Structures are given as C-alpha cells and as structure tokens.
Amino acid sequence: MTALEPREMTVRRWSAGGTRVRPVTTAAVGRPVLDVDGNGRVRMVVRVELGDLLPRWRHTALFLRVGLDDNRIRPVDLWCDAGVPVAVSGLGDRTFGWFLGGFNDRALDVRRFTATAALDVPDGVDVLAVRVRLDASLTGPLLPVVPLRRIRHARVERPWVFTEPLPADRRAPVGRPVRTVPSTTPTVRLCLAADVENYRRFRNPEAARAQERFRELLSMARELAGVDESAVRVENAxxxxxxxxxxxxxxxxxxxxxxxxxxxxxxxxNADLNDHARLRIRVALHRGTIGAVPNGWVGTAAIAVHRMLDSAPLRRALATTPRADLALIVPDSLYRDVIAHGYGDLIPESFHPATVDQPEKGFTEPAWIHVPER
Incomplete structure (x- = not known):
C-alpha cells in the first residue's frame, strides 16, 4: 500500500479588504497504483483519506480531479469505491474527476475512498504524469439567528503531483480491442458568453485597447475562480x-x-479609466452537454448562453444601473443547483428572477440576474 501525502484544506473568503484563507481540515492522497486490465488499458487507482474537521463542521460533497500532462492519454472508464452516490465527468478528456455527494447540506459519511480510472495509453508513452486536486463542500455550525447552515467550499491550495512509470507490457488479448473515447465526445460543461456595453462608442484605437482589456479581465476572472485557463476553449469576436x-x-x-x-x-x-473608456460588460453562464465540431460547438447550452446574453432583461438591467459595471445572467437550473444554496460567498437574494423570451427564435427560459454596484 502506498504512503499518503497530507495537505491542508482551506476555506477562502472574499471581502473588500482582500482574500482570507482559513484551514478547516486535512486530506491525504496516495501515489497512483498502476496495473493493466484485461483490455490492455492501464488501470490507475488513487487512494484518498480525509482528516478530522473542526467541531460541528461536516462534509457534504467531495470532488476529486485528475489532470493528465500527456494529452495522448485518455480515460475510457471511471468508477469509485466510496459507498455513497458518485458522479463522474471528463471521459475522453485530459481532465476528469469523481463527484461524491450532492448539491445540498446533507452530511457525507466518508472518511476514505478509492477512485479508479481505466486509461487508454498509446504505444510509445512510458510515463504517467498526473496532478490531483481535491475540493470539498462543508457546512459549519448553525447560524445564531436563523436555523440555516452556511455552505462553504474548501480546497487544497497545492495539488498532488505524481510521475509514475507505466507497466511495460500493455498488450491486450487478441480479439478484444481497446475502447477509446475521442476528445470531441459531447460532455457536460459550463459555458460563458460576454460582451461590452455600447462598444460602438469607441474609435478604432480605443476599440483595440478595449478589446485587450476585455479579454484580459475575463481571463483573470476565470483564473481567480480556480479555472485552468490553458484548458478553456475561447472564441473571441x-x-x-x-x-x-x-x-x-x-x-x-x-x-x-x-x-x-x-x-x-x-x-x-477600470481603476485608472475615465467614464468614456470604462468597461461595462454583460455576462451569461449556462451548463449543458456540448461537443466540439470543426466549425465550433454543438449543443443547446451553446445556443442558450448566447440567447441569454442578448436578452432584453439583461440589457435593461445594466442600462438602468449606472453605478454597475457588470450584469450577470444564469439559467434557473444553475440558480437552483448552486446559487440558491449559498455556496462560497454567494448571496441568493442578490439575484432577481427574469424570463428570457425570444419567440422569433423559439426560445424561452427562466433565468436570474445579478447586478452588483461598484
């Protein structure tokens, strides 16, 4: 059995004074154990153990993510021995994971588990290099005034990094081909669409600078959210x-x-810009099964996120709030699954219901809009 490497798990809180980090528990991950299954695929087993929580804190969900350094290696099957409901994501992709628990405040009775991936490894690849991250949703003590538990997100700030030699003999039995999943296989993803309000006011040199600032701020926002920017597929226009x-x-x-x-x-x-140069943006988020095709993406989420971005309620929300630089719209499904539960520092009451109705395009969807004043 491989030795485990412990890490602190911390909760971050954002405020006007900056970001505060608080350790709440520990987690330990063992070096991946590798062998070959009956189809000639490499089977990778990762062992996880959770430390003690602070008094009256409890786990409600866990998310174990693995990133492969070599994009020629692909997972073709994922499973987990945890004794609780498990969902998997990222089949056929270089980043994949296991989600234990659900989007609620029910306690997750798990202290240790193993996660297994069957990997399709082409000839000529001799080393498996992986980065492992663990995130957790937690609830703390009941609030003193109302009987609610605040859901917090804890993460390991520094990933576990492992480099392991692959088994030398990975030949599959004759007549049993290895199943592969192409990287373009449709999977559930978050989509983001954004644009700049009143962009036509800029002359060409101003527009070029505005575009650069716009791209940089969206990239920064994703990085601040913990998203690997190198794995984001971006289309600028x-x-x-x-x-x-x-x-x-x-x-x-x-x-x-x-x-x-x-x-x-x-x-x-916008820190050093006058009112003319200041960027005010509209942003839409959506989630759904989409897949890459030669001319872009296919899937209802890729269409819906643009319909919501171009909707009258979102345009009106930003136009009628001059002290705001951002108007954000999300579908009802994301609001109910994530925002309504107050994950992180989200305040559900700061989102207001709206209906995106575009009959000429056959599109109607309930949504929620957030317009924070600066």
Whole structure:
C-alpha cells in the first residue's frame, strides 16, 4: 500500500479588504497504483483519506480531479469505491474527476475512498504524469439567528503531483480491442458568453485597447475562480467572447469564484479609466452537454448562453444601473443547483428572477440576474 501525502484544506473568503484563507481540515492522497486490465488499458487507482474537521463542521460533497500532462492519454472508464452516490465527468478528456455527494447540506459519511480510472495509453508513452486536486463542500455550525447552515467550499491550495512509470507490457488479448473515447465526445460543461456595453462608442484605437482589456479581465476572472485557463476553449469576436470551460469543474466553487472574480477583474481593469473608456460588460453562464465540431460547438447550452446574453432583461438591467459595471445572467437550473444554496460567498437574494423570451427564435427560459454596484 502506498504512503499518503497530507495537505491542508482551506476555506477562502472574499471581502473588500482582500482574500482570507482559513484551514478547516486535512486530506491525504496516495501515489497512483498502476496495473493493466484485461483490455490492455492501464488501470490507475488513487487512494484518498480525509482528516478530522473542526467541531460541528461536516462534509457534504467531495470532488476529486485528475489532470493528465500527456494529452495522448485518455480515460475510457471511471468508477469509485466510496459507498455513497458518485458522479463522474471528463471521459475522453485530459481532465476528469469523481463527484461524491450532492448539491445540498446533507452530511457525507466518508472518511476514505478509492477512485479508479481505466486509461487508454498509446504505444510509445512510458510515463504517467498526473496532478490531483481535491475540493470539498462543508457546512459549519448553525447560524445564531436563523436555523440555516452556511455552505462553504474548501480546497487544497497545492495539488498532488505524481510521475509514475507505466507497466511495460500493455498488450491486450487478441480479439478484444481497446475502447477509446475521442476528445470531441459531447460532455457536460459550463459555458460563458460576454460582451461590452455600447462598444460602438469607441474609435478604432480605443476599440483595440478595449478589446485587450476585455479579454484580459475575463481571463483573470476565470483564473481567480480556480479555472485552468490553458484548458478553456475561447472564441473571441471583437466586443464579445464565448468560452467553454473544461470538464471536471466543481460548480459549487467555480461559480462563486467567477462572480467574485468578475467583480475583482473589472475593478482592476477600470481603476485608472475615465467614464468614456470604462468597461461595462454583460455576462451569461449556462451548463449543458456540448461537443466540439470543426466549425465550433454543438449543443443547446451553446445556443442558450448566447440567447441569454442578448436578452432584453439583461440589457435593461445594466442600462438602468449606472453605478454597475457588470450584469450577470444564469439559467434557473444553475440558480437552483448552486446559487440558491449559498455556496462560497454567494448571496441568493442578490439575484432577481427574469424570463428570457425570444419567440422569433423559439426560445424561452427562466433565468436570474445579478447586478452588483461598484
């Protein structure tokens, strides 16, 4: 049995004074154990053990993510021995993971578990290099005034990094081909679409600078949310951007991080600008099964996120709030799954219901809009 490497898990809180980090527990991950299954695939087993929590704190969800350094290696099957409901994501992708628990405040009775991936490894690859991250959703003591538990997100700040030699003989039995999943296989992903309000006011040199600031602030917001920017698929179009985030993200951490990160990035981008140059942006988030094709992406989420970005309620929300630089819209599904539960520092009451209704395009969807004043 491999030795375990412990790490602190910390909770981050964003405020006007900066980010505060508080250790709440520990987690330990063992070096991956590798062997070959009956189909000639490499089977990777990762062992995880959780430390003690602070008094009256408890786990409600866990998310174990693995990133492969070599994009020629692909997972074709994932499973987990935990004794609780488990969902997997990222089949066929270089980043994949296991989600234990659910989007609620029910206690997760897990102290240790093993996660297994069957990997398709082509000839000529002799080493497996992986980065392992663990995130957790936690609830603390009951609030003194109302009987509610605040859901917090804890993460390991520094990933576990392992480099292991692969088994030398990976030949599959004759007549049993290895199943592979192409990287373009449709998977559930978060999508982000954004544009700049009143972009036409800029002359060409101003527009070029505005585009650069716009791209930089969106990239910064994703990085502040803990998203690996190198794994984001971005399509830029002047005053707009469409981004498909990588698979295997913990939405209970990424969505609060994006909301806070967009505000921080906008404040930095606009810090030394006058009212004419100041960027005010609209942003839409959506989630769904989408896949890459030669001319872009296919899937209802890729369409819906643009419909919401171009919606009258979102445009009106920003136009009628002159002290705001951001208007964010999310579908009802994301609101109910993540925002309504107050993950991170999200305040559900700061989101207001709206209906995106575009009958000429056959599109109607309930949504929620957030307009934070600067």
């Amino acid at each position: 002047g005053d707009g951007q469409f981004a498909v985030l990588p698979t295997g993200l913990d939405e209970t951490a990424v969505i609060p991080g994006l909301v806070a990160g967009l505000g921080t990035a906008l404040r930095r981008a």
